[in-house]
Amino acid sequence: MPELFAAFPDVMDVRELAAALHLSRAGAYNLMNAPDFPTLKIGGRKLVMKQDLIAYLRRHTNGGGNPGQEP
Secondary structure, three states: OOOOOOOOOOEEEHHHHHHHHOOOHHHHHHHHOOOOOOEEEEOOEEEEEHHHHHHHHHHOOOOOOOOOOOO
């Protein structure tokens, strides 16, 4: 099985998160501001590690497929 989000870097910014999850930029910011989302705050930037995003999605998926997987 291909790795989830293989086309994305190991640490993603808001723009990359939005692209990976097919969200608007505002939607990605909302997700990054969620209390249980694994956001890294470095300076004024909000980032998420790809492995933490995958773990977060697996914890919050109810029997779903493989989100973010390239066809």
